[in-house]
Amino acid sequence: MQLAKEVKYLIHKEVLLEWRSKYTINGVLLYVVSTIFTCYLSFVSLGDKLTWNALFWIIMLFASINGVSKSFLQETKGQQLYSYILASPAAVLISKTVYNTLLMLVLTTIALGFYTLVFDSFTPPDLVMYYIAVVLGSISFSTVFTMVSAIASKAGNGGMLMAILSFPIIIPVLILLIKLAKNAVDGLPWENSYDEIAMLLVVNVLMVATSLLLFPYLWRD
Amino acid sequence: MNKTWWKILGSVLVIYTAIAGLLLGVPHLAILNETIRNLYFHVPMWFAMIVLFSISVFYSVKSLSTKSEIDDIKAVESVNAGIVFGVLGLVTGAIWAKYTWGQFWSFDPKQNFAAISILLYFAYLILRNAIDEEQKRAKISAIYNIFAFPMMVVLLFVLPRLKDSLHPGNGGNPGFNSYDLDSRMRMVFYPACLGWILIGYWVYTIRFRIRSIETITNTPDYGEIKGIRDSFVTDENQSTTNENKQQHN
Numbered sequence: 001m002q003l004a005k006e007v008k009y010l011i012h013k014e015v016l017l018e019w020r021s022k023y024t025i026n027g028v029l030l031y032v033v034s035t036i037f038t039c040y041l042s043f044v045s046l047g048d049k050l051t052w053n054a055l056f057w058i059i060m061l062f063a064s065i066n067g068v069s070k071s072f073l074q075e076t077k078g079q080q081l082y083s084y085i086l087a088s089p090a091a092v093l094i095s096k097t098v099y100n101t102l103l104m105l106v107l108t109t110i111a112l113g114f115y116t117l118v119f120d121s122f123t124p125p126d127l128v129m130y131y132i133a134v135v136l137g138s139i140s141f142s143t144v145f146t147m148v149s150a151i152a153s154k155a156g157n158g159g160m161l162m163a164i165l166s167f168p169i170i171i172p173v174l175i176l177l178i179k180l181a182k183n184a185v186d187g188l189p190w191e192n193s194y195d196e197i198a199m200l201l202v203v204n205v206l207m208v209a210t211s212l213l214l215f216p217y218l219w220r221d
Numbered sequence: 222m223n224k225t226w227w228k229i230l231g232s233v234l235v236i237y238t239a240i241a242g243l244l245l246g247v248p249h250l251a252i253l254n255e256t257i258r259n260l261y262f263h264v265p266m267w268f269a270m271i272v273l274f275s276i277s278v279f280y281s282v283k284s285l286s287t288k289s290e291i292d293d294i295k296a297v298e299s300v301n302a303g304i305v306f307g308v309l310g311l312v313t314g315a316i317w318a319k320y321t322w323g324q325f326w327s328f329d330p331k332q333n334f335a336a337i338s339i340l341l342y343f344a345y346l347i348l349r350n351a352i353d354e355e356q357k358r359a360k361i362s363a364i365y366n367i368f369a370f371p372m373m374v375v376l377l378f379v380l381p382r383l384k385d386s387l388h389p390g391n392g393g394n395p396g397f398n399s400y401d402l403d404s405r406m407r408m409v410f411y412p413a414c415l416g417w418i419l420i421g422y423w424v425y426t427i428r429f430r431i432r433s434i435e436t437i438t439n440t441p442d443y444g445e446i447k448g449i450r451d452s453f454v455t456d457e458n459q460s461t462t463n464e465n466k467q468q469h470n
């Protein structure tokens with residue numbers, strides 16, 4: 001399995017690079033923590049559990065845009081050319097997506113912990129279901145943003161394009177996520193959430209499949 | 222499709238539906254009353270938009286494999302024509318909503334998702350403007366177009382079904398099929414859809430022809446002009462070249 005070997009090696013490379021500088025993880029973590037703190041200072045207390053839920057997802061959305069968009073935008077032309085020569089495009093995309101998913105999982109877990117700590121007036125009654133929503137959110141954010149950041153980096157006009165291109169694509173996913181998380185916040189039985197979970201999985205499979213089909217064209221300059 | 226019969230057919234159908242849609246009898250239903258006639262003008266806009274966006278995706282896929290500039294122009298011009306129909310769909314829907322729901326925009330899921338799917342295509346056009354190099358622009362925008370299309374399908378056809386909406390056909394509200402017990406509405410609705418799709422396709426072909434003429438005349442080494450320029454101009458000065466070109470045009 002040449003592809004699996006390449007993917008494994010590339011993920012190892014990404015993690016190693018990140019571990020050496022610790023720039024992205026610390027930067028985004030500080031971003032999340034200071035955003036939550038700012039929200040706490042401006043809201044003081046969130047009486048409504050719906051606001052609690054919506055605010056969490058908005059913070060996660062902007063944190064993940066900042067975190068994941070680094071994956072392609074940060075790389076220099078030389079680095080991209082180097083990995084173009086060494087690995088197949090599918091391996092590059094899969095490794096970036098998997099790495100971003102791992103990064104987002106770590107990040108969202110810490111963020112969720114800190115968020116419940118700061119806004120301690122409320123914790124979702126069904127924490128397992130809420131965590132499933134958070135995991136699905138991490139996966140969906142990284143699959144969509146990895147591909148869009150590749151498009152934005154090739155277009156050469158980073159930050160602004162990233163927001164314009166990714167928001168219309170992520171809004172439907174975000175609506176599903178908020179709905180799913182709201183079910184957990186309301187403590188509904190799990191049967192009510194299967195529709196949303198299935199829908200999110202379908203959207204993710206769709207996004208990964210189209211990305212894998214299109215990325216080789218994008219990658220070749 | 223250079224023949225004229227389908228253009229005439231499209232125009233006749235649209236004129237027929239405009240007259241018959243306002244004059245023929247319709248079933249009288251509570252709340253909807255005469256606004257039910259909006260079905261003939263609102264729904265065909267979305268059909269035309271979907272057809273034009275599908276054409277665009279088809280040519281985007283084609284342009285990725287052929288790398289031909291013509292396919293790229295076809296893709297962008299069908300998006301341009303499709304967006305006009307999408308905006309018209311939103312406007313006709315909003316006017317109808319004013320008289321039945323009481324507000325032009327009541328943040329109904331159907332309205333929101335339709336607006337977001339139009340945003341996707343505005344993002345596509347902005348992405349095109351951000352890239353200067355033609356071949357790179359063709360490639361990257363084709364990729365974004367193909368990437369965005371499944372999301373538009375999800376937005377327009379799947380997500381509204383998961384949400385409660387006031388829109389006819391959603392959330393227990395009667396849809397089109399329950400309106401036309403006497404099938405009077407079918408007589409106008411189907412020709413309206415076909416007519417507007419044909420008109421949309423016609424708009425797209427005209428826009429495509431204008432754009433391709435512009436592209437050809439703006440290309441400096443276009444066949445004939447190049448020949449003339451080569452025979453008259455010897456120096457490399459760009460301004461002289463332009464003057465010569467204008468004289469010979």
